[in-house]
Amino acid sequence: MDDHPEPPTLRVFVALAPPDDAKDELARALQPAYAGYPQLRWNRIEDWHITLAFLGELPATAVPLLRTALAGAAASHPALLLGLRGGGHFDQRLLWSGIDGDLDGLHLLAADVRELVRSCGIEFRDRVLHPHLTLARSxxxxxxxxxxxxxxLTGFTGRPWRTERLHLVGSNIGRGPGPIRYRDIEAWRFGATVRTRGDDAFTGL
Known part of the structure; x- marks a missing residue:
């Protein structure tokens, strides 16, 4: 008998994840903030992600449909050349690092992902995409x-990196006290070579 059965519903989103060395580079730039603002609720580095579509609480039975659709999306899209750059905040309470690079490709990918999710009969709040990496909350x-x-973080510019996989992620937000934790439900490699647009892809925020 399974002592930890899959819950009947899952809180899920579709995302990209920077590679470890890009995250380490940003973490080094954040050292003064970690020391100066320990009262912030800092996200774990391993949980950093760029959300493309937040789907909310879904029945677990929806996951197989999403797997098929998102596998197709990853296979039909090229890897993207992105980077982490600068910092900002939403409503003075959420700290983020910005995304630079092939933003046109990123928006196209997000639009395709959202359309495929809707084609599965899954309703969700279709928020305007503001590409960012959430770092902390106050x-x-x-x-x-x-x-x-x-x-x-104003002067921070990270090195360019290639997206490797499209991730379907589950979270335990709203399931009790303590920090938010995330886990990959599944991830799929992108099927084409990296989009290259030259140095002008990195134009700042």
Whole structure:
């Protein structure tokens, strides 16, 4: 008997993940912020991701449909040349690093992913895509730490890297106290060679 059966619903999203060396590069740039703002709720480095479509709470029975659709999306799209650059915040409470590089390709991929999800009969809130990497969140009574930490990332420019896989990710957000944890449900390699647009792909935020 399975002591840990799959829950009847899953909170899921579709995402990209930077490679380890790109994440390590950003983590080094964040050292002053880690030391200066320990009260922020910092995301684990291994959980850093770029969300393409947040699908919310879905029945577990939807996952096989998503697997088929997303495998096709990955196979039909090229790898993208992206990079991490600078920092910013949403509503003074969520700290992020920006995404640079082939943003046209990134938006095309996200649009295709969302259309394929809808073709599976899955309804979700189709938010406007603002490509970013979420780093930390502040407490409700702290309106200064996140903007200050974002200012410390102004000059950060990470090295370019290729997207390797399209990820279907599950999270335990809303399932109890403690930090958010993520796990890959499945990931698929992109099927074509990397898009190359030259140095002008990295134009800043």
């Amino acid at each position: 407490r409700r009574d702290d309106a200064t730490s996140v903007p200050r930490a974002a200012a410390g």
